[in-house]
Amino acid sequence: MVRSLVFATGSTLGCFLVGFALAYLMHRPFRGQPFYYTIFILPMLTVPVVVAYTAEMLLYQSGPINDLISHIAGIEFKPMWLTNPDIALLTVMLLEIWNWVPFSFIILLAGLSAIPKEPIEAAEILGASKWRVFWEVQLPLLRPVIFLALVLRFLEAMAEFPKTWALLQGGPGTATETLPVYIFLTTWQYFQISKGAAMSYIVMLLMIVIVLLAIRLLRREKRSLDTMYAVAGQGPAG
Amino acid sequence: MMRKSQRRRMSAIVRYLVLTVWAVIAFFPIYWMISTSFKVDTQWFAWPPVYFPHPLTLSNYLNVWFGAEEYAATQYAISSQKPLISLLNSTIIATASTFLSVLFGSLMAYGVSRYRILSEARMFQLLMLRMIPPIVVVAPLSLYYSALGLLDSMTGLILIYFLTTLPYAVWMTKSFIDEVPREIEQAAEILGATRWRTIFEIVLPLIRSGLVATFLFILILTWSEYLLALIITKTQVTTLPIELSKYQGTTEGRVYGRQAALSVGITIPLIIVGLMIRKHLARGFSFGMVRR
Numbered sequence: 433m434v435r436s437l438v439f440a441t442g443s444t445l446g447c448f449l450v451g452f453a454l455a456y457l458m459h460r461p462f463r464g465q466p467f468y469y470t471i472f473i474l475p476m477l478t479v480p481v482v483v484a485y486t487a488e489m490l491l492y493q494s495g496p497i498n499d500l501i502s503h504i505a506g507i508e509f510k511p512m513w514l515t516n517p518d519i520a521l522l523t524v525m526l527l528e529i530w531n532w533v534p535f536s537f538i539i540l541l542a543g544l545s546a547i548p549k550e551p552i553e554a555a556e557i558l559g560a561s562k563w564r565v566f567w568e569v570q571l572p573l574l575r576p577v578i579f580l581a582l583v584l585r586f587l588e589a590m591a592e593f594p595k596t597w598a599l600l601q602g603g604p605g606t607a608t609e610t611l612p613v614y615i616f617l618t619t620w621q622y623f624q625i626s627k628g629a630a631m632s633y634i635v636m637l638l639m640i641v642i643v644l645l646a647i648r649l650l651r652r653e654k655r656s657l658d659t660m661y662a663v664a665g666q667g668p669a670g
Numbered sequence: 671m672m673r674k675s676q677r678r679r680m681s682a683i684v685r686y687l688v689l690t691v692w693a694v695i696a697f698f699p700i701y702w703m704i705s706t707s708f709k710v711d712t713q714w715f716a717w718p719p720v721y722f723p724h725p726l727t728l729s730n731y732l733n734v735w736f737g738a739e740e741y742a743a744t745q746y747a748i749s750s751q752k753p754l755i756s757l758l759n760s761t762i763i764a765t766a767s768t769f770l771s772v773l774f775g776s777l778m779a780y781g782v783s784r785y786r787i788l789s790e791a792r793m794f795q796l797l798m799l800r801m802i803p804p805i806v807v808v809a810p811l812s813l814y815y816s817a818l819g820l821l822d823s824m825t826g827l828i829l830i831y832f833l834t835t836l837p838y839a840v841w842m843t844k845s846f847i848d849e850v851p852r853e854i855e856q857a858a859e860i861l862g863a864t865r866w867r868t869i870f871e872i873v874l875p876l877i878r879s880g881l882v883a884t885f886l887f888i889l890i891l892t893w894s895e896y897l898l899a900l901i902i903t904k905t906q907v908t909t910l911p912i913e914l915s916k917y918q919g920t921t922e923g924r925v926y927g928r929q930a931a932l933s934v935g936i937t938i939p940l941i942i943v944g945l946m947i948r949k950h951l952a953r954g955f956s957f958g959m960v961r962r
Contacts, residue, residue, distance in 0.1 A: 454692060457685050464686075470945060471693045474700055477944035479894035481911040482933040486703045489926045496702060496721070530699070542952035591803030594896035598915055612805035612897075619809050620901065632806040643801045647794045 436611040439525055440589035446529035447585050448578075451536025456566075459544035469541075476534035483531050484598035488514070491523065514600065520608050524596050528589060536581045543577030544570070576653035583646045590639065611635055703937070707731065707930035730931035753932060756913040763824055763909060764892040767831035772885050774832075775839025776847070776877075780869055782840070783847040784855075793844075796837045804834070808901045815902060822903050830902070831892045838891070839884055845953055846880030847873065883950035886943045893940055910936045 454472060458465060478486075490497045491513040498511070513523040547570060555565045571578075593612040600608045601617075609617070615635065619628030707730050709723040781787040788796070811830065812821060820826030850873055858868045874881065896911045903912060914932050944951070 450692070454689065457689060462682070462685075468689050468693060470948065471697055473944060473948060473951065474941065475696050477890065477937070477940045478700065479896075479911055479914075479933075479936050479940060481894075481896050481914050482703070482937050483699070485914060485929050485933060486699050489706060489930065490699055490702055530695070533696075538952050587801045591805065593803075593805055594911070598896070612803055615805050616897075625809065629809050632809055636802060636806040639802055639806070640798070643798050646801070647797065651790065651794055 435521060435609060436590055439521060439528070439592070439610050440586050442525045443528040443532070443589045443592075444582055444586045446525065447532050447536045448582055450529065450533045451581065452540050452578075454533070454537050455540035455544055459541060472537055473534045475531050476538075478531070480531065480594035481598050483527060484595045487523075487527050487595075487599055520600060524599065524608050527595055527599070528592060531595065532585060532588070536585060539577060539581045540574070543574050547573045576657040579649055579653050583650060587639075587643065587646065590642075700937075703930050703933050706926050707934045709927050730927040731935075733928060733931070753910070753913050753935070756908045756910050757935070759824065759907050760893060760909040763827050763831065763907075764889055766824075767828040767835065767892050768885055768888045770828070770832040771835045771839045771888050772843070772881060775836055775884070776843040776874060776881065777869070778836075779840045779844035779847050780873060783844050784852070793841070796840060799834060800837045804897050808898060811898075812901055820902075822907055824907050826902050827899060827907065827909070830898055831895065834898075835888045835891055838888055842884045842887065842953060843877070843880065846877040846884075850876050880950075883947045883953070886947045887950065889943060890940055 458468065475483075497513075511519060514520060551569050551573065552565055555569050560568070591612060592610065593616065596608050596610055596613050597616065601613070615628050615631050618624050618631065705721070705723050708726045708728070710725055710727050710729070778787075782793065815821040815826050818826075820829070854872060854876070855868050858872050863871070894911060895909075896915075899909045899912050900915070903909065910932075914929065914936060
């Protein structure tokens with residue numbers, strides 16, 4: 433449970449930060465933008481199971497990732513990504529981030545580009561620095577989209593199963609037993625079906641609470657977004 | 671003046687630098703997968719790692735996909751493998767469920783868009799279908815399915831994929847239908863067209879590109895689904911992700927080249943599809959929150 437929360441929170445924040453940075457750097461057209469966009473969405477198009485197996489190829493102890501990092505950093509760098517219980521969860525988290533940064537990136541990029549130009553120009557004319565425009569104009573206007581990116585990503589991360597399972601089956605030890613993996617193990621590996629069902633039930637109730645909160649949040653944000661578009665006179669309402 | 675342009679150049683350089691670093695991070699695993707699929711078996715996990723496979727070989731592909739003559743003889747063979755059949759299964763299942771999803775999704779979206787058959791609150795509750803982790807429903811689902819005889823059948827998978835992707839279909843097609851002016855439909859009605867004709871011959875053709883985008887978007891989801899397929903299918907029907915996961919249990923050691931060859935085969939269709947609809951991805955993900 434705690435593991436799942438850590439995993440979901442960590443990967444959500446990771447995805448968000450990287451995605452946001454990339455989106456911010458790319459929200460104004462520049463040369464090569466389509467190229468970067470194309471490269472950036474590739475990880476998302478990779479099937480999760482494929483991600484898991486490719487990760488296995490990349491991350492074994494004397495594998496290419498460690499080799500590359502050692503070369504770049506100039507020191508011997510050999511963590512056991514997959515077999516050290518202390519960092520296995522981190523490994524899966526990094527994978528999740530790699531896999532889903534494009535999601536945050538796409539949403540935030542679309543959101544940033546959809547912000548009406550007028551408030552930004554107005555602020556610039558009034559002498560606001562780039563920094564202040566960002567914090568006081570763009571960020572507040574982007575809030576609904578930010579919520580969306582965080583909420584959806586968090587829920588998906590809570591449910592993440594294929595990568596964790598295909599890569600580590602909850603191991604080493606119990607280091608990567610997130611909720612879905614744990615339930616899966618109980619039900620289909622140890623065949624304690626009633627225990628698995630009971631846990632499913634609890635998780636489902638919990639998730640329903642989270643989802644309802646999330647939906648309420650999203651609805652409120654959508655309304656404010658609709659108002660914004662209506663004021664800016666863009667797009668049809670609804 | 672000079673300083674300002676210099677600063678602008680600096681920031682451009684920094685931007686390219688950051689973007690390029692991430693591009694490398696994003697692309698490297700994919701590159702590694704592709705390059706490994708062309709490596710001969712001594713290079714799969716050689717030290718130091720082989721970044722540019724020198725003798726390129728197609729044997730991995732031939733082995734995995736077509737079961738070339740050495741297939742059965744090598745220690746790498748996995749007896750239960752039939753990737754071409756899985757490919758066929760995956761294609762049928764993904765296409766059929768996606769088709770159903772888009773068909774019913776767009777009809778529902780039409781109702782929502784024009785007649786508000788679902789309130790906004792209901793539309794959001796529809797999303798719950800998607801937001802509840804599938805792991806909590808697979809146990810009861812598999813019990814139902816075994817009672818109905820749908821376990822290990824294509825129909826079963828198609829139905830469940832249809833159901834789980836429906837919210838996406840409704841939300842996405844709704845955002846396209848919202849953009850069709852109502853006057854066109856009214857004109858059609860005045861000319862005597864029935865409601866069905868209006869929908870199928872006016873509205874849906876008008877949002878054709880949107881429908882294609884929705885279709886491909888959902889295809890991506892169903893193509894890569896793993897958990898449900900893992901539990902619902904056993905031996906009769908396997909999809910490609912499951913086929914790949916068969917490598918997990920092999921004890922003969924790591925058969926990276928074969929894995930990679932299979933992975934590339936699974937991934938390439940998705941990448942093609944994804945790049946085709948890259949402009950519409952934001953719409954699919956954001957449930958009408960972001961529009962352009």
